[in-house]
Amino acid sequence: MEKKTIRIGHSNTDYYFDASLPKLAQLTDKEHSILIVDENLFSLIGARLKGWNCIVVKSGEEYKIQATADGIIDLLIEMEADRKTTLVGIGGGVITDLTGYVASIYLRGIKVGFVPSTLLGMVDAAIGGKNGVDVGVYKNLVGIIRQPSFLLFDISLLQTLPEEEWQNGFAEIIKHACIKDAAMFNELRNHDVAYYRKNKKALSALVKRNALLKTKVVQGDERETGDRKLLNYGHTLGHALENQYELSHGQAVAIGMTYAAGISAKETGFKDAEKVISLIARYGLPTYARFNARKVFDVLKHDKKRERSSMHYVLLGKIGKGQVKTIPLETVKQIIQELNQPSS
């Protein structure tokens, strides 16, 4: 186990890499801790959580809502959780978002730690302190920014992860490579999902590299006024697609990254769109997709990142170098329509 203490804003987070779940007992004492887990994961690892106080919630994004937070709060009161209590979210992004949110409002804030159990959780969701819940169709509308006290990384938890969740994680890893890490981009080009699933050492190094990459971006810009915006690469169009088509987050972001690479080619002179697209395909993710450009564009127009007649779009200047550019809405629309023409 390797410990790294990282300061973000005014707080310190202890990162435990190459750790294992049983080590949790060394980070927080059982008596004063309450674990929050979803049903799916609990059915897989519940037996290993004997002796811990647990709250088990329903699985799925549809339960990342205030009503679930309220239910957790009721149980915390029943369990007599107080200021000495630490909440530990063990799970994917849904659980770490919920746990971080409840921990920051219960008694105006109690200690929280995360054990991310999905690849996406390890490289993205558990990091950076943004936690919250969805309200109706609005994702993450209500929430806070508050850093956890600790993060425990146990990649052996990923053994039971379904294929689609690997894809979701790799979409964010490819995103990180595109905006910040050309060397990792090249490494990814030499391997594939199967390689990382088999090779524990490589997977562990990849998880650590991505966790630290996101951490560094957040460290420089906790409240998303600058560099943190780059983490939205592929997400602007991605979110619009995710809302309207039956796509996983990773698939939607992959299509979003494909189009954003195409827009970059026109707007920044980016020369490696094909490389980005072939990497996305290598990891089993979709690239171009036919969608109703007009319908999707209507949603895009209402994206948070819009400013009047133009929008902030995350583009690539080079591989490993993301940039935010303000582009007229009309231009975005035109390029998306052009790229969306069925080519064969």
Ligand SMILES: NC(=O)c1ccc[n+]([C@@H]2O[C@H](COP(=O)([O-])OP(=O)(O)OC[C@H]3O[C@@H](n4cnc5c(N)ncnc54)[C@H](O)[C@@H]3O)[C@@H](O)[C@H]2O)c1
């Ligand atoms: N806070 C942030 O900065 C941030 C960043 C990215 C995403 N998110 C949020 O994260 C959420 C998505 O996270 P996710 O993709 O981890 O989804 P998730 O939490 O729903 O987990 C995906 C599925 O995998 C199951 N699962 C979890 N661990 C498992 C394991 N080890 N083995 C087998 N199955 C397992 C879960 O029960 C669930 O069914 C979204 O709500 C998104 O908004 C937050």
Ligand SMILES: [Zn+2]
């Ligand atoms: Zn994402």
